[in-house]
């Protein structure tokens with residue numbers, strides 16, 4: 048039995064050989080071996096059993112399976128997943144290629160609801176086997192419409208261990224490109240569809256008494272999530288990747304910032320005159336920059352570039368990010384620290400040092416997650432390891448480094464070493480880490496540790512100077528094509544600079560004086576240790592540091608003055624976020640036209656210009672996002688993004704039509720609150736197919752919805768699709784419940800869907816591989832004739848023509 052399993056596996060491998068799978072230019076030539084890399088991990092004893100190590104080492108040379116997640120709200124993700132399950136999997140099962148059995152995709156056993164999958168066949172098979180080709184077309188189409196996200200399996204683990212709830216404040220400190228951020232956003236919105244449906248039924252039937260007592264935020268009464276995800280990245284350009292990655296999630300509970308996470312500022316919240324409140328987080332993710340050697344299967348360049356110095360050089364930044372994360376965490380809150388590195392110096396050593404700096408196990412504990420994610424094969428954390436200097440000298444204890452003196456004391460630091468008490472509480476806690484090795488279940492390598500803050504912390508200064516900083520930081524390709532930063536020239540930096548000064552990697556640091564309670568000021572207060580003395584405790588930044596905000600010295604007053612009307616400095620070019628008054632005339636007109644429910648929070652709309660004028664686009668944010676943006680306005684905070692496009696201005700000639708059309712992005716937020724008079728209901732599958740297929744279908748051909756669209760009149764309305772087709776559903780093709788903005792011109796209709804989404808839906812729901820039809824010439828001519836007739840009518844003193852239908856695809860701002 049075991050033999051036949053191995054045989055099959057070998058067959059699979061045959062199809063995943065580098066020749067067929069690895070098409071990336073030049074990668075095939077890279078030698079997949081590095082004696083130093085191997086010797087390092089043998090010496091570290093990360094996998095003590097020799098045979099096990101051999102398997103581990105061999106697996107690093109294998110090409111990684113393709114893995115993906117179904118994304119978006121759970122209901123939607125499940126609908127798209129069902130197409131894979133019901134339409135593709137039956138055909139793919141028992142497929143052969145050149146006489147060998149080809150494995151169908153399988154769900155990752157530990158990922159909830161079968162929403163993450165892996166495929167182990169090579170590209171050649173995919174290209175040449177018809178069922179796999181069809182699968183590929185499905186994956187490509189759903190990826191381009193944002194329903195599928197390609198993500199490394201192991202990279203999906205950290206957000207699952209964060210236990211995010213809908214009211215949580217969540218900080219993702221090193222977030223770009225944002226695959227984990229997307230999972231955190233999904234977690235914030237989990238269960239929302241059901242809650243909103245229930246609230247909408249309750250409030251729209253006038254049962255206002257049923258508004259939940261004690262829940263003050265407008266969202267809570269509407270069933271919407273009240274939490275927020277703040278995603279941050281030090282790299283300004285990469286912070287924009289976060290906007291792209293999360294675009295299809297259309298969340299108003301989301302802010303992107305651009306800071307060096309070691310210096311992340313305390314953000315203000317609405318306060319009383321007596322006390323300034325600051326934002327603290329229920330959940331923090333520190334998915335820190337790392338050497339990335341766990342991603343070597345995907346990034347073969349690591350075979351060439353690997354060096355122990357990479358890991359040593361990152362220890363200081365990683366530790367400082369983690370300490371800052373713990374400071375920003377609420378007491379009782381949960382922080383996940385993760386890397387795609389196998390190196391204990393970047394993993395257990397960082398957590399160990401950070402916990403010690405924050406007051407030890409009494410203040411911060413490691414959470415035992417061994418019973419979580421059943422099906423995920425893992426190994427426990429390490430409690431002993433050694434540190435290797437870049438010249439190859441190994442050290443078992445910090446004392447040995449001190450004995451040898453320079454240059455080692457310049458390059459290594461005490462915090463890189465394991466706990467002295469091997470049986471102590473901290474060492475015991477380090478075992479609770481989750482180490483995932485590539486050979487355990489055919490993945491990349493990953494490290495995860497879940498921490499809980501037990502009480503207020505006062506972070507001690509860095510006890511030892513990590514003198515491994517470098518002037519230049521070399522980019523190392525890491526997971527998701529991330530650029531992880533590793534030291535290029537370890538030890539080149541002057542002694543001491545990397546502790547209190549900023550590393551080359553740091554974001555524009557000028558903004559650190561945004562908040563008197565920011566870590567920069569704190570660090571200025573921290574005396575530089577000579578490497579052996581007991582560190583003096585430095586207070587945790589605000590809110591405990593709110594006292595500093597009350598500093599009435601001349602210096603303090605000057606500092607506060609400076610904060611007013613400050614602009615973020617450096618390469619930062621973002622328009623301001625200006626909220627519209629709820630009574631703004633434009634909002635009033637919108638409210639009337641769409642007959643918006645009185646419950647909809649009209650105070651949460653913003654525009655992106657300094658004057659606060661609705662020119663082209665109106666965005667919507669959650670109430671908490673509004674509180675954060677407005678409280679920190681003028682403080683120079685580097686906010687990069689917030690808000691979902693809700694209304695776009697459209698030129699219309701019909702005076703009855705509102706020029707502000709609902710955007711597809713914002714529709715799911717507002718649709719439940721749009722009055723019946725601007726709603727059209729569709730029940731037949733064929734009507735939907737036709738509306739998707741035709742770019743400009745004529746009103747007179749609308750069949751079941753003709754009367755309704757004539758009734759709503761010109762402008763934007765909400766199309767509610769609720770198709771019941773048992774026959775198709777039995778074949779696994781669920782339409783589900785859909786809501787789409789529909790533009791009604793005088794003679795034609797236009798479904799306001801982005802092109803890729805329209806294509807993906809045509810393929811998924813109707814097996815249509817051609818995509819939408821441009822309106823036929825005939826139809827254009829008919830439209831032109833109709834327009835002419837309308838003009839003639841207008842001239843004759845009757846109604847004017849209608850505005851041009853908006854383009855099919857939403858334009859970018």
Ligand SMILES: C[S@@+](CC[C@H](N)C(=O)[O-])C[C@H]1O[C@@H](n2cnc3c(N)ncnc32)[C@H](O)[C@@H]1O
Pocket residue numbers: 202220221222223224225226227228279280281282285306307308309334335336337364368525527529530531532552553554
């Ligand atoms: C491992 S990647 C993060 C991957 C991301 N969490 C995901 O799942 O898509 C590390 C990120 O940290 C950023 N980074 C590096 N140094 C940083 C710092 N000091 N503060 C904040 N971000 C930093 C890098 O630009 C990079 O995008």
